[in-house]
Amino acid sequence: MSRKRPAIQTLMPWLVVFGLFGAWELACIAFSVPEFVLPRPTVVFQTMAEFAGPLWQHSSYTLFTTVIGFALAVIGGVLLGLAVGASPLVYHGLYPVLIGFNAIPKVAIVPVLVVWFGIGTIPAIITAFAISFFPIAVNVATGLATLEPELEDVLRSLGASKLDILLKVGLPRSLPYFFASLKVAVTLAFVGSVIAETVASNEGIGYLMLQASSRFQIPLVFAGLIVIAAMGVVMYFLFAAVEGRLTGWATRKTEFAEVE
Amino acid sequence: MHPFVELDRVSLSYGGGTLAVDGLSLTVEQGQFAAVVGPSGCGKSTLMKLVTGLMPPTRGGVIVDGQEVAGPLKICGMGFQNPTLLPWRTTLRNLMLPLEIVRPHRHKLRRERAGYEAEAKRLLASVGLAGFEDKFPWQLSGGMQQRVSLCRALIHGPKLLMLDEPFGALDAFTREELWAVLQDVWMERRFTGILVTHDLREAVYLADVVYVMTARPGRVMSVHRIDLPRPRNLETTFTPEFGRLVHALRDEISNVREAVR
Ligand SMILES: Nc1ncnc2c1ncn2[C@@H]1O[C@H](COP(=O)(O)OP(=O)(O)OP(=O)(O)O)[C@@H](O)[C@H]1O
Ligand SMILES: [Mg+2]
Numbered sequence: 001m002s003r004k005r006p007a008i009q010t011l012m013p014w015l016v017v018f019g020l021f022g023a024w025e026l027a028c029i030a031f032s033v034p035e036f037v038l039p040r041p042t043v044v045f046q047t048m049a050e051f052a053g054p055l056w057q058h059s060s061y062t063l064f065t066t067v068i069g070f071a072l073a074v075i076g077g078v079l080l081g082l083a084v085g086a087s088p089l090v091y092h093g094l095y096p097v098l099i100g101f102n103a104i105p106k107v108a109i110v111p112v113l114v115v116w117f118g119i120g121t122i123p124a125i126i127t128a129f130a131i132s133f134f135p136i137a138v139n140v141a142t143g144l145a146t147l148e149p150e151l152e153d154v155l156r157s158l159g160a161s162k163l164d165i166l167l168k169v170g171l172p173r174s175l176p177y178f179f180a181s182l183k184v185a186v187t188l189a190f191v192g193s194v195i196a197e198t199v200a201s202n203e204g205i206g207y208l209m210l211q212a213s214s215r216f217q218i219p220l221v222f223a224g225l226i227v228i229a230a231m232g233v234v235m236y237f238l239f240a241a242v243e244g245r246l247t248g249w250a251t252r253k254t255e256f257a258e259v260e
Numbered sequence: 261m262h263p264f265v266e267l268d269r270v271s272l273s274y275g276g277g278t279l280a281v282d283g284l285s286l287t288v289e290q291g292q293f294a295a296v297v298g299p300s301g302c303g304k305s306t307l308m309k310l311v312t313g314l315m316p317p318t319r320g321g322v323i324v325d326g327q328e329v330a331g332p333l334k335i336c337g338m339g340f341q342n343p344t345l346l347p348w349r350t351t352l353r354n355l356m357l358p359l360e361i362v363r364p365h366r367h368k369l370r371r372e373r374a375g376y377e378a379e380a381k382r383l384l385a386s387v388g389l390a391g392f393e394d395k396f397p398w399q400l401s402g403g404m405q406q407r408v409s410l411c412r413a414l415i416h417g418p419k420l421l422m423l424d425e426p427f428g429a430l431d432a433f434t435r436e437e438l439w440a441v442l443q444d445v446w447m448e449r450r451f452t453g454i455l456v457t458h459d460l461r462e463a464v465y466l467a468d469v470v471y472v473m474t475a476r477p478g479r480v481m482s483v484h485r486i487d488l489p490r491p492r493n494l495e496t497t498f499t500p501e502f503g504r505l506v507h508a509l510r511d512e513i514s515n516v517r518e519a520v521r
Contacts, residue, residue: 151344157312158416159334160361168357172348 039219044226047219054208059227062193062205065121066231069128070189074182077133081140085174086166091141098134106131107195114200124196124204131192132185139181143174179243186235194228263323264290264420264452265311270320271477272306280306282477284320288469290419293446293453295463297509298473298481299517304456307478308424311454312336325419335362337413337421337451341428343405345397351408352393355380358416365416383411386448387441403434407441414445421446421453428458436494439465443491460509464502465492472512475519482512 021041027033028040035043048055083090084098106127113123147169155165197206205224212220265288273279281303288294296304309315310322313329322329337358345354359365359376369376381393387407397405406426413421427435443466446453457463463470470484486505488496496502 148342148344150340150342153309153312153314154338154340154344154413155361156314156332157334157336157338157422158358158361159332159363164361168360169346172346 036216036218039222043219044222047217048223048226051220051223055205055223055227058203058205058208058224059231061203062124062190062197062228063231065124065197065204066128066186066189066193069125069193070132070186072125072129073133073136073185073189076129077136077181077185078140078178080133080137081174081178082144084137085141085144086162086170091145098137102134106192107199110196110199113196119200119202121201121203123200124193127196128189128192131195132189135185135188136178136181139177140174143177144170146173176243176247179239179247183236183239183243186239187232190228190232190235262290263287264292264325265454266321266323267307267310268321268323270310270317270322272303272310272315272318279477281310281479283479284473286471286480288452288454290452291450292468293455293466295455295457295467295470296473297457297460297463297470297513298478299475299513300458302473302476303478304473305424307473308338308422308454308456311420312338312422333420335416335418335420337416337418339406339409339413339421339423339426341425343397343402343409345405345408345412347397350394350396351384351389351400352377352380354397354408355384355412355415358412362416380411380415383415384408386445387411403430403438406430406434406438410438410442410445414449414451417449419451421451423453423455425456425458427462435459435462436497440491440493442466447491460506460513461497461502463509464488464505465497470509472509472516475516481516484509 025040025042028038039047080094080098084094085091109130110123110127113126117123117126144166147165151169152165155169160168193204194206197204198210201207205228209221209224212218212224265286267284267286270284271279271282284303284307286294296307298304306315310317311324311329313322313324313332316330324333346357349357356369356376359369365376381390384390384393387410389404389407389411392400392404397408400408406429410426413423427438430438439462446466453466455463455466464486467486470486471480472482472484473479474481484505488499488501488505
């Protein structure tokens with residue numbers, strides 16, 4: 001990402017965002033859309049300023065649960081990915097179960113979590129975990145499993161053990177896959193924690209939005225949505241930057257830190 | 261001279277019941293450079309796997325260095341058409357890879373790294389890659405990558421080098437250049453070599469003995485001794501003797517392919 005780009009390319013995302021907000025604003029005025037259906041962006045931003053305190057408090061809570069759930073997902077996803085990618089036996093045994101688990105809409109498990117853990121932080125963390133560990137596991141496993149057979153032959157005829165191959169080739173090779181999965185998984189983790197908060201919490205941005213909508217404070221609902229989106233974007237680019245720094249060789253860049 | 265690699269009536273059938281080689285016998289002497297040619301799909305790559313112990317024969321025996329092969333050899337150098345370098349490692353660190361694996365080097369590497377690196381640099385220089393130690397594979401041309409791959413197969417001083425169409429993906433000029441490079445290292449180190457190739461001129465240029473295989477299931481059909489003096493060079497390839505040898509191989513392979521149809 002550090003290579004020089006034309007200024008227009010750097011500006012483009014901002015232009016698009018402002019363009020979207022502008023179009024939204026104009027459409028609301030042109031069709032005189034009532035505020036309780038779709039508030040204009042200016043109104044939303046006013047509301048944001050007005051409710052800055054509660055928004056900050058609830059969004060930092062959401063960020064907290066998301067990061068914890070995501071961190072657990074990284075640990076769980078990597079371990080599972082390693083097991084599945086390194087052992088065909090584990091792969092064949094777990095694959096159908098994993099697919100099945102992934103097919104379950106995570107909102108469906110929140111009520112169960114509430115029964116087990118009550119209303120609050122833990123269901124949100126678990127939901128964030130459950131929704132985001134799968135892509136991490138799949139990507140780590142893919143990275144491990146894409147070992148060229150010829151390279152494997154070269155190593156085995158040198159007397160390399162399975163562990164040698166895993167450490168020297170499998171892990172470094174799966175790093176780009178791993179980092180690519182992180183940026184996707186972190187946005188999913190937000191989805192998970194917000195879902196859980198709207199169903200079973202009395203804190204967090206999801207809870208705030210639910211409260212606001214039940215009081216017909218639609219601008220506040222939209223303010224919450226924009227905060228979530230902004231947090232997601234920031235986290236995404238944070239991990240995209242980490243990815244770019246650590247796995248530049250996968251995209252053939254000339255300046256990057258060597259891994260391992 | 262005593263035999264280093266011996267295959268005694270070896271057969272191998274793959275899982276699906278494909279009989280890849282059947283009754284394959286061949287002997288390569290210590291320090292000899294052998295080439296194996298044959299029609300596509302006749303079991304040449306299978307032969308590589310049998311000799312290196314990557315696959316056990318279904319029938320028959322494989323002996324390398326006086327020992328029956330029971331599992332993967334632990335000291336063998338291998339090279340393929342695809343250089344299979346690790347893209348996240350520099351040239352030098354790619355070369356060090358076998359040293360991180362092969363005993364006893366892996367235990368000495370930490371203490372004697374400087375010595376090993378000097379050795380690796382010397383080897384790189386001998387194939388014309390001095391100064392490329394810190395380049396990544398994707399910063400090298402295909403021919404350069406293949407040189408690195410060759411060095412990687414030799415860095416730990418193996419007694420056996422197995423090459424499966426190592427120069428198959430290179431242009432004619434680069435390929436002929438690398439023949440000379442390979443011959444030089446071989447003449448210096450005198451390891452035992454087995455080279456699988458489709459290029460009959462390559463086989464005659466490099467080998468002391470050329471084995472011609474039949475179509476699948478592969479067996480050795482004939483053995484040609486190549487007694488051209490060494491070091492051979494491009495001039496050698498224009499001599500009548502060289503032409504005659506290539507022609508004889510060419511005819512045999514054509515016959516094999518005709519017989520299949
Ligand atoms: N893993 C495998 N499973 C099943 N059959 C295989 C496998 N590998 C090779 N074969 C079969 O064994 C035969 C010999 O294959 P091999 O790769 O040894 O041929 P080859 O002489 O190296 O061919 P080429 O010159 O095209 O590289 C082929 O008919 C092929 O279909
Ligand atoms: Mg082959």
